[in-house]
């Protein structure tokens with residue numbers, strides 16, 4: 001009873017991107033949990049945190065944050081830093097860090 005006959009639509013790519021982002025989130029949470037587990041001395045009776053536990057947990061959160069940022073940047077269509085710029089006067093593509101348009105000489109603030 002489904003009448004959606006279109007295959008390979010852009011919504012598929014968007015769905016895949018969403019899936020990838022949730023995968024990254026799961027991975028980041030897993031790394032943070034792992035760092036907490038590693039900083040706990042389970043074999044002791046009673047179990048307690050290692051003296052360097054804050055360091056391990058901080059490292060886990062830091063590496064998790066790095067993976068999160070890198071994953072989000074790669075899952076996005078294009079990084080915001082490398083977005084092409086266009087001249088507002090002649091609407092031609094100009095270098096990212098151009099102070100004035102190489103085509104019409106228009107200056108940018």
Ligand SMILES: [Zn+2]
Pocket residue numbers: 087088089090091092101102103104105106
């Ligand atoms: Zn221009």
